[in-house]
Structures are given as structure tokens and as C-alpha cells.
Amino acid sequence: MKFSYQFSNLLGTIYRKGNLLFSPDGNCVISPVGNRISIYDLKNNKASSLPVESRFNFTTIQLSPDGNMLLAVNEEGAAYIISMISRRVVHTYMFRRPIPYMCFSPDGKHFSIAKENNVFIYKTPGNLTGEYNPFVMERVYHGACDDTTCIDWTSDSRVIAVGSKDMTVRLYSLEKLANFKTYVLGSHSDCVVACYFENQSLDMITVARNGVVVLWECSIELDDLRPYDSSQKKKKFGPGDEDEDDIDTRHAEDPTETAKEIGNDGEDDDNDDAKNKDDQDPDKLYYKRLKKYYLFDEMSDKNKRQIVLTDAAYHKSLRVLVTGFSNGAFLIHEMPDVNLIHSLSISEQEITAVSLNNTGDWIALGCSGLGQLLVWEWQSETYVMKQQSHFNNISCLRYSPDGQHIVTGGDDGKVKLWNTSSGFCFVTFTEHTGSISAVEFSRNGKFVLSASFDGTVRAFDLARYRNFxxxxxxxxxxxxxxxxxxxxxxxxxxxxxxxxxYLWSMKIGRLVEILAGHEGPVVSIAFSPALMSTTLASVSWDKTLKVWNAVDTESTNETIQLSSDGLFVTFSPDGEEIAVACLDAHILFFDTKSSVQKGSIEGRNDLGSGRSDTDLISAKKSLQAKAFTCLCYSADGKCILAGGQSKNVCIYHVQESILIKKFEITQNRSFDAVDDFINRRKMTEFGNLALVEEREDAEGGNVAIRLPGVRKGDMASRAFKPEVRVYHLQFSPTGQAWAAATTEGILIYSLDANVVFEPFQLTLGVTPETVREKLSEEKWSEALMGSIKLNEPAIIQEIIEKIDVRNVELTVRSLPHAYMVRVLKYVATMLESSHHIEFYLTWIQSILTAHGPELCGSDTTIMPILLTLQKNITRKYEDLSKICDFNKYTIKFLLNLGKIKESNKLKDELMEIDDVINDENMS
Incomplete structure (x- = not known):
């Protein structure tokens, strides 16, 4: 079994915080999810995550106009340039300060970054600028008196507008212009949230946090901006004279004085904006305030004073403005008349991100409080996508028997079903009133079970999606x-x-038996997977493992003493072995029939240490209290997967009792207990500065002290920093992936077949050229065996698809049994992404017909292959059934429509005949 598992997808967490982006074609939404970035393809209904991981949570992302470059900055100011073609990090740069906003120029040659009260202009690396060194700075602007919040570019990428917390918007030119100078727009009484230039114009729209929208009209057009000619200036002025257009804001010592000197004073009086208009040069740039509008007038909420405008988006071509508010409502206005055309409330939590696609039809809205992301089509008033994370931690997960779905339970009392292929949640059950502690799939995959702290175990039907x-x-x-x-x-x-x-019967729905005997909390139980077996194993904090015969009325059990408190128990796939995780970080293995211990693994040193911000002891000392809390056997039963109170997941070989591979599930320093040492720069005589929360007065007032001993979720703390850990994990039944329920969400690690070269019985003369020669000579079985020896998926697929369908059965019958398992494995895998469905089904039918009895009697490696085959065939059937049903009903509709038209035509002909007969009778 290969162990080249790599991170492939992130489920269970949709959106954390930061801004949202649409791809240039408008079909994909890009969302920051913690320290990773997820892409939701709305056209193909598929979610994927970039294989990029930051050391802290991402807060700001921006996509280049051509869609090839993604710029992402985390909360510590580390910027990443990510290639969307190779999906890899190209370069990193440390700003060492939070970056609230970034923006690419429309021509893609520059990008601007807001940092504190400054704006930095960088050249975009690539063919457009001819500059391949990343983060080459071209200009810096220091005009703002407070932190900058938003940036926008004109359509020709020559002028930028910068909004800040000092309630002003400043205009700067990227190059020297003859009739332009740095200009300051006021008229706001609160922080500026967004500012936008109109399309192909210098007219502007500014939006403030108190819901005020101001429309500005510029005195000149965008095409009237003339490049600065230094020769004319020297001719007009003397060599020692200076003009106000020469003032460079990068060297301004006092930003307030510079703004007064080179711009408008920002007064609210419209007459002052157009003061002495007739005396000014007609080419001189100045702004006039056209309209000032209060968006809160459109709301019926009584507590308007407590509502703030959180984010906005503007479509320049359609002139549509979308604004999101802290009460969960968003408004759509048509500009420049500011006519309300749509309003909707999506939740009671704050809307933290708003984005529009290129056509202006879809609006992406993010709510960090609920982990919710939805795409709303406002013209038809329908949801394009609506996904929501678990409100708190994901406590448990299970794969379906075919590996196509994952069921999760969270501390929010919700049970969610996720599709492993698309990455989306397709149903949520909310009947529980307490935290979910465990979930299970039925063996036939037709229903889901969940246990909760509310004292109930519920069964949900997957056909009708109801609690039955x-x-x-x-x-x-x-x-x-x-x-x-x-x-x-x-x-x-x-x-x-x-x-x-407690033991219940599923058929009659009643309690059958109560098994008593443990002297501590029963923390884990498991039924034997062997056929016709009702053996039940249970572990408790009383340091015992009990093996029960669940159906026996006498409730007989065998008690096995453990070295420490039991935390988890599981059976091997064949049911002949039991694995138990103990509090002393040992994994013990017992024989099911004889109850004799077969081996043990000590994994304390493999767990990895981590020191929390509130810990008063070292990480080495806290390691002694850590243990594995979840186990899972691999599909063949040779290895076991273990995770627990740390960021590491370990794979052990059961017989050899050795560590095979260790995975570090996260590097996110935004979580607690990731590092072994606390940063000495944050340690003071008053304690750890990481525990001090910095908040503004407008964002919540006093900070509550964290409750002692709380690790899952502290509602008293305004800043929640969860501790990293693995709550549950499981191998996929197909053996191609494994999933872990962690603090990050559901992390999916899958095998990449192209990473490892693993030939099978390879000889000296077998090469791709010789395999293709055998294929040209129509020696089908020899060519197929040669490709299997090379074990290259691309070559195997090429050989299989070039074999004529009429020769498939003969080729299959001539292959030895040692090759058939691998052929079936590749055919089952290729069926997932291939369009030649009937061709591959012919291969599968021929293999199972010719070698079915031999495959059933082979080793345990055949079962994951058969499950993969079942999963892919089921998925193809579901996709095709929808298309066939649609075509069938469309054809029925067309046939009925034709019959109606024929009957109407016949009636018209009969009426014409009647009219002719009546005319003849009258004559």
C-alpha cells in the first residue's frame, strides 16, 4: 500500500473571514477559508481548495484581470503571489502590518496595496510590464491622516482614489498630468467604506460606514487628462520657480498641510465646491457634489443607530450598487438616481463580504459569524449557491459504504451530508437540540444515524431526507x-x-437490551464488521475493554484490563482484531476470539507537542497528558490511522508496530497550541501579549475575560482562538483517501498516482515504445500486460482505449489472474473521469464474467477496488439519469404539443369545411 497521501480538498468550512472574489468569467467564487483558499465552481457544481497553506488566516485576496495571478495576504501581513495556472506559490513578501485592501489596475500592469495610512503601487510581474521581479515598488502615497480602507482605479489606470478612516477620499495620479493635482473629497462624517469611479469617467461614488452615499461630478472628462510636458513648464516659469503640480506626496512631511495646499478642503457646502467656477480654467479639475443619500432611510429596522454599513460592491457598466449591513440585510440600488431595486435579509449576523460577478447578475455574500457563503441572482430572486459551515467544531464524521458521501456532526447540533466529488453539502438535519457526539452510516447506505447530548439517537432517511x-x-x-x-x-x-x-432494534424501533457493567463513562463502542456477527466491543474510563455478545439475552461479556483509561475502540476489517487507544498514548491490539494482546504501539513521541498561550508549563511537560482519541484501520487491515490532541496524524504498521508516515494537518498559527514555544517578543512582566485583544470602540466595547478551562468554544470571549486538534478520522472505503475532522474543518488527503513510480514485475525490455509496438501489431494482451508492468496511468489508459471493443472479451480471458486485479483497478478509476462510459462498462462486464469467482476468493485488496467501482458507476448513473429524465419529459412535452397542434389544425379544417357547406346552402 502506498502512502503518498496529499492534501486534496477542504470540506465542512465554507468561509471564515476576508473578501470574496469572482473569476473573470463570473462562474467561480474564490473564498478565503482560514489559512487556505477554496474555489467554488458554480457552473460545474464543484468545490476545490488550492494546495497553498499560510502560517496565519488569510484576510485579503485579489485576482488579476486576466485571472492568472492571485494575490493573498494573511492577518500578519505576509503576501503570497499564487499562480492560478500551476496552483502554486510563486513568491512571498512580508509587509509586517495588516493589509485591509488591495486592488489591481484595469490594465493589469500595477496593483495597489493599502497599509496603515499609506498606499503602495507595485508593478505586476509578467509580460505586461516586462518586470519579472515580484513586488517592485513604483510609487508611494502618504496623504491620508488615518488608516486607508479602500482603493479604486480609473478605467485607463492613470488615477486612483483612496478612502480612509479620516472620512475623506483622496485622488492621486500614477504619472504626472498637466491638468491634475492631488484632490481631497470630504462630505462624510464617518469612515469611508468604498469609493468607485464611474466607467470611462472621473465621476465618483463614495460610501461611508454610516450608510451615506455621495455622488460626485468631475469638471473634466477622463480623456481630457493631458500628460505633463516639462519643456513647456520651463518655458513658462523660470528655472528656479515651482508649480503646485510638482508637489510629490511621497515626500510630504505633514499630510494635512499638503492636502490643504494641493487639494480641496473637503467642506460640505455645494456652493464652496463650485466657488468662482466662471473664473477657473475650464481644463482645471474640480469636483461638485451632486447628491447625498442616506441608505438607512430604506430600512424598516427600529434600531437604525446600531446598524453600520460593512461592505459594498459596484458594477460600473450596469451602474448597480450593492451594500451589506451589520444586521444581515443587503440593498441593491440603481445609480445615479439611487433607486432601490432589491432588498433582502439573509441572516441576523453581520455581512462581512460583498462581491459582484462580471455580468452583474450574481452577488456573493459572506457572513463570517455563521461561516455562510451564498450567491444570489437578484434578477430572478433565486439562490445559485447556499452553503454554510458548522457553527462550531466538527466533532465526528463517517464515510458512506461506497465512499461517495461524508456525514458530519457538529457542536451546533446539525448533521450535514457532503458529496466527496463536488465538495458541497446537499442536506442538513437540524432535529437535534444538543451537540452531536457520533454519526454512523448504515451498511446499505440508505440511512444515517446520529447520537447527541440531548439524549436521543435519530435515524435519517436519505431517500426522503427526513427523521423517521x-x-x-x-x-x-x-x-x-x-x-x-x-x-x-x-x-x-x-x-x-x-x-x-443501550441496544435498540431498527425494525421495531424499541429498546431491546441495556448492557451494564462499566464503572465509568462509556466513551467508545464498535460492532464487529464480520458477517453474521453481533460482537460488540466497548471501552470506558474505568480502564477496561469489554467484548459483548449483543444478541445474547444473558448479556455475557469478557472484560480485559487496560493499562490506562480507554478512549477509542475499533475492529479490523475482517473482525479478528480489536484496537484500543488509551490515555497513556498507547495503542493496544487484542485478538477478538482469545482476547489475548497481540501487540502495542507507544505514540506519545509521535503526537507532537504544542504550547498554548495560557499554559504555564512547557510543551514537553504538556506532551505527557496527550493521547490518541480516534483510530481507523486501512482497507486491507495492515495499517492503522491515529489522531488526537495535536496537529499530527500518524499511520502505523500493525504487525511491525512502527510509524510509517506522519502528517502535519496544519501550520496555522492563528490556532492555539501549534508552536512548541511562545514568542519571546510577546512575553512581558504582565504576561503574554497574545492574550490581550485589541478592539476599536465601535466594534464592541469592553473585552470579556476568557473562562478558565474552556477549550471547545468560549462564548464569554470576544476573540476566539481555538486549540488545534483532530476530533475524528476515517479511511475511505475505496482506500484512495482518508478524511480528518479537525479544527480547520474536514481535511481530505488522497493518493496521487502520478507522484510515485511503482512498476509491477518490470523486466528489462519493457518500455513505452515496445508496448506501443505490440499494440500496432494487434497483440492486445501483451501490450496491456506491458503497460501494467510500467504502471503508468497515462500509458495504461492509452492502451485500453485503443483496444477494439470487439476484442475486449478475448483480451480479458487471455490475461493471467495476477494482472486482472490491477486492470480492474485502473478501469474503475478511469470510469470516473472518462466520457466513454459504455466502453468501460464493457471492460468491467468482461472482467467480472471471466474472473469473478477468482476475484471473490482473492485477498482483501479487491474490496476497495469493488467499492471504487460501485462509487463511480453510481455517480455516472445519477448524472445520466437526470439527463435522461429531462430528455424523456421534453420529448413527451413535444409529442403532446404536436398532438394539440394537429387537433387544432383538424378543428380549423373542419370549421373551414362547415363554412363552405353553409355558403353553398345559402347560395
Whole structure:
């Protein structure tokens, strides 16, 4: 078994914080998700994550106009230039300060970055500028008196507008212009949230946090801006004279004095803006305020004073302005008349990000409080996409038997189903009133079970998406573990406050048995996966492992003493071995029949240490209290996957008891307990500065102190810094991937077949050229065996697809059994992405017909292949069934429409005949 697992996708977390982007074609939404970036393809209904990981959460992202370069900055000011073609980081740069806003010029040659009260202009590396060194700075502007908040470029990329917290908008030119000077626009009484130039014009729209929209009209057109001619100036003035246009804001010592000297004073009086208009040069640039509009007048909310405008987006061609507010509402206005054309409230939480696509039809809205991301088509008033994360941690997950779906349970009491192929959540169950502690799929994949702290175990039907069974105990119990037997007839759940195991019958929906005997909380239970077996294993904090015969009325059990408190128990795929994770970081293996210990693994040193900001002991000392809390066997049962109270996930070989590979699931320093040492620069005589929360007065007032001992989620703390850990993990039934429920979300790690060259019985004379020669000589079986020996997927696919469909059965029958397992594996994998569905189904039918009995009697490696085959065939069937149903109903509609037209035509002909007969009778 290969272990070249690499990160492939992030599920369960849709949006954290930061701005949202649309791709240039308008079909994809780019969202920052923690320290990763996810791309949601709305046209193909698929979500993917870039293989890029930052050391802190991303807060600002920006895409170049051609869509080839993504600029992302995290909360510590580290900027990443990411190629969207290769999906790799090209360069990094440290600004060492938060970057609230970035913007590319429309021509793509420059990008601007707002940092504190400054604006930096950089050249875009690439063919457009001829500059391939990243972050080559061209200009710096120091005009603002407070932090800058927004930037916008004119259509010709010569002038930029910069809004700031000092309630003004300043205009700068990238190059010297003869009839332009730095200009200051006032008229606002709160922080400027957004500023926009009109299309092919210098007219502007500015939006403030208090909901005020101001429209500005410029005295000159964009085409009237003339380049500066230094020879004319020297001719007009003397060599020692100076003009105000020569003032360079990069060297201004006092920004306030410079603004007064070279720009408008920003007064609100319209008469002052057009003062002495007739006496001014007609080519002179000045602005006039046309209209001032209060958006809160459109709202019916009584608490208008507490609402603030959080973000805005403007479509320059359609002249549509979208504004989001802190009460969860957003408004769409038509400019320049500021006519309200649409309003909607999506939640009670703050809207933190608003974005428009290139056509202006779709609006992307992000809500960081709920982890919600939705795309709204405002013209038809329909959702294009609506996805929401779990409000808090994801506590458990399970793969479906075919590996096509993942079910998750969270501390928010919700059960969600995710499609592993598309990455989207397609159903959410909200019947539970407490945190979800465990979830399970039935063996046939037709229903889902969930256990909760609310004292119920619920069954959800995946055909009708409803809760059709609810199991309860005679007295209230907080269920923390759940198991279902191989026949899906019996369901067991263990209690945390009552030390008993409850057994229900799925058919009759009643309690069958109560298994008592543990003296501590029952934290984990598991049924044996062996056929016709009802063996149940349970571990508890009383340092015992009990093996039960669940169907036996006498409730017989065998007790095995453990070295420490039991935390997790699982069976091997064949049901002959039991693995137990203990509190002392040991993994113990027992024989199911004889209850004899077969081996043990000590994984404390593999867990990895980490020191929290509130820890008073070192990371080395805190490592002694860490342990594995979840285990999972691989599909063949040879290896075991282990995770727990750290950022590391380990794969061990069961028989050899050695560590094979260790995965570090995150490098995100925005989480707690990631580093082994606390930054000494943050340590003072008063304590750790990382515990001090910096907030503005307008964002919430006093800061509450964090409650002691709280690790999952502290509602008393305004700044929540969760501790990194692995809550649950599982191998995919196909063996091609494994998933982990972590603080980040659901991380999917899958095998990349192109990374490792692993030939199979390769001899000296087997090369791609000789394989193709065999194929040209129509020696199909020899060519196929040669490609399998090379074990290159591209060559195998080429050989398989060039074999004529009439020769498939003969080729399959002539292959040895050792090659058939690999042929079936590649055919099952290629079916997922190929359009030749009937061709590959012919291969599958021929293989299973000719070698079916031999494959059934082979080793355990055939089962993941068959599950992969089932998953891909099911997915193809679902895709084709939708198309076929649509075509079938369309054809029926057309046939009925034709019949109606024929009947109408026949009626018209009969009426004409009647008219002729009546005319003849009258005559």
C-alpha cells in the first residue's frame, strides 16, 4: 500500500473571514477559508481548495484581470503571489502590518496595496510590464491622516482614489498630468467604506460606514487628462520657480498641510465646491457634489443607530450598487438616481463580504459569524449557491459504504451530508437540540444515524431526507458513542453520565437490551464488521475493554484490563482484531476470539507537542497528558490511522508496530497550541501579549475575560482562538483517501498516482515504445500486460482505449489472474473521469464474467477496488439519469404539443369545411 497521501480538498468550512472574489468569467467564487483558499465552481457544481497553506488566516485576496495571478495576504501581513495556472506559490513578501485592501489596475500592469495610512503601487510581474521581479515598488502615497480602507482605479489606470478612516477620499495620479493635482473629497462624517469611479469617467461614488452615499461630478472628462510636458513648464516659469503640480506626496512631511495646499478642503457646502467656477480654467479639475443619500432611510429596522454599513460592491457598466449591513440585510440600488431595486435579509449576523460577478447578475455574500457563503441572482430572486459551515467544531464524521458521501456532526447540533466529488453539502438535519457526539452510516447506505447530548439517537432517511426513527432511553442520558451492526438491525449507544450501553432494534424501533457493567463513562463502542456477527466491543474510563455478545439475552461479556483509561475502540476489517487507544498514548491490539494482546504501539513521541498561550508549563511537560482519541484501520487491515490532541496524524504498521508516515494537518498559527514555544517578543512582566485583544470602540466595547478551562468554544470571549486538534478520522472505503475532522474543518488527503513510480514485475525490455509496438501489431494482451508492468496511468489508459471493443472479451480471458486485479483497478478509476462510459462498462462486464469467482476468493485488496467501482458507476448513473429524465419529459412535452397542434389544425379544417357547406346552402 502506498502512502503518498496529499492534501486534496477542504470540506465542512465554507468561509471564515476576508473578501470574496469572482473569476473573470463570473462562474467561480474564490473564498478565503482560514489559512487556505477554496474555489467554488458554480457552473460545474464543484468545490476545490488550492494546495497553498499560510502560517496565519488569510484576510485579503485579489485576482488579476486576466485571472492568472492571485494575490493573498494573511492577518500578519505576509503576501503570497499564487499562480492560478500551476496552483502554486510563486513568491512571498512580508509587509509586517495588516493589509485591509488591495486592488489591481484595469490594465493589469500595477496593483495597489493599502497599509496603515499609506498606499503602495507595485508593478505586476509578467509580460505586461516586462518586470519579472515580484513586488517592485513604483510609487508611494502618504496623504491620508488615518488608516486607508479602500482603493479604486480609473478605467485607463492613470488615477486612483483612496478612502480612509479620516472620512475623506483622496485622488492621486500614477504619472504626472498637466491638468491634475492631488484632490481631497470630504462630505462624510464617518469612515469611508468604498469609493468607485464611474466607467470611462472621473465621476465618483463614495460610501461611508454610516450608510451615506455621495455622488460626485468631475469638471473634466477622463480623456481630457493631458500628460505633463516639462519643456513647456520651463518655458513658462523660470528655472528656479515651482508649480503646485510638482508637489510629490511621497515626500510630504505633514499630510494635512499638503492636502490643504494641493487639494480641496473637503467642506460640505455645494456652493464652496463650485466657488468662482466662471473664473477657473475650464481644463482645471474640480469636483461638485451632486447628491447625498442616506441608505438607512430604506430600512424598516427600529434600531437604525446600531446598524453600520460593512461592505459594498459596484458594477460600473450596469451602474448597480450593492451594500451589506451589520444586521444581515443587503440593498441593491440603481445609480445615479439611487433607486432601490432589491432588498433582502439573509441572516441576523453581520455581512462581512460583498462581491459582484462580471455580468452583474450574481452577488456573493459572506457572513463570517455563521461561516455562510451564498450567491444570489437578484434578477430572478433565486439562490445559485447556499452553503454554510458548522457553527462550531466538527466533532465526528463517517464515510458512506461506497465512499461517495461524508456525514458530519457538529457542536451546533446539525448533521450535514457532503458529496466527496463536488465538495458541497446537499442536506442538513437540524432535529437535534444538543451537540452531536457520533454519526454512523448504515451498511446499505440508505440511512444515517446520529447520537447527541440531548439524549436521543435519530435515524435519517436519505431517500426522503427526513427523521423517521428516534431512539430514547428510559432515563435521560448523554450519548457520546454510537455503533451499528453489519446487518443494520441493531443500534447501540453508550452514555457519559450513565455508565450503560443501550441496544435498540431498527425494525421495531424499541429498546431491546441495556448492557451494564462499566464503572465509568462509556466513551467508545464498535460492532464487529464480520458477517453474521453481533460482537460488540466497548471501552470506558474505568480502564477496561469489554467484548459483548449483543444478541445474547444473558448479556455475557469478557472484560480485559487496560493499562490506562480507554478512549477509542475499533475492529479490523475482517473482525479478528480489536484496537484500543488509551490515555497513556498507547495503542493496544487484542485478538477478538482469545482476547489475548497481540501487540502495542507507544505514540506519545509521535503526537507532537504544542504550547498554548495560557499554559504555564512547557510543551514537553504538556506532551505527557496527550493521547490518541480516534483510530481507523486501512482497507486491507495492515495499517492503522491515529489522531488526537495535536496537529499530527500518524499511520502505523500493525504487525511491525512502527510509524510509517506522519502528517502535519496544519501550520496555522492563528490556532492555539501549534508552536512548541511562545514568542519571546510577546512575553512581558504582565504576561503574554497574545492574550490581550485589541478592539476599536465601535466594534464592541469592553473585552470579556476568557473562562478558565474552556477549550471547545468560549462564548464569554470576544476573540476566539481555538486549540488545534483532530476530533475524528476515517479511511475511505475505496482506500484512495482518508478524511480528518479537525479544527480547520474536514481535511481530505488522497493518493496521487502520478507522484510515485511503482512498476509491477518490470523486466528489462519493457518500455513505452515496445508496448506501443505490440499494440500496432494487434497483440492486445501483451501490450496491456506491458503497460501494467510500467504502471503508468497515462500509458495504461492509452492502451485500453485503443483496444477494439470487439476484442475486449478475448483480451480479458487471455490475461493471467495476477494482472486482472490491477486492470480492474485502473478501469474503475478511469470510469470516473472518462466520457466513454459504455466502453468501460464493457471492460468491467468482461472482467467480472471471466474472473469473478477468482476475484471473490482473492485477498482483501479487491474490496476497495469493488467499492471504487460501485462509487463511480453510481455517480455516472445519477448524472445520466437526470439527463435522461429531462430528455424523456421534453420529448413527451413535444409529442403532446404536436398532438394539440394537429387537433387544432383538424378543428380549423373542419370549421373551414362547415363554412363552405353553409355558403353553398345559402347560395
Amino acid at each position: 426513527r428516534t431512539f430514547t432511553s428510559p432515563r435521560p442520558v448523554q450519548f457520546v458513542c454510537l455503533a451499528i451492526d453489519c446487518s443494520s438491525e441493531f443500534i447501540a449507544a453508550g452514555g457519559q453520565d450513565v455508565f450503560e450501553i
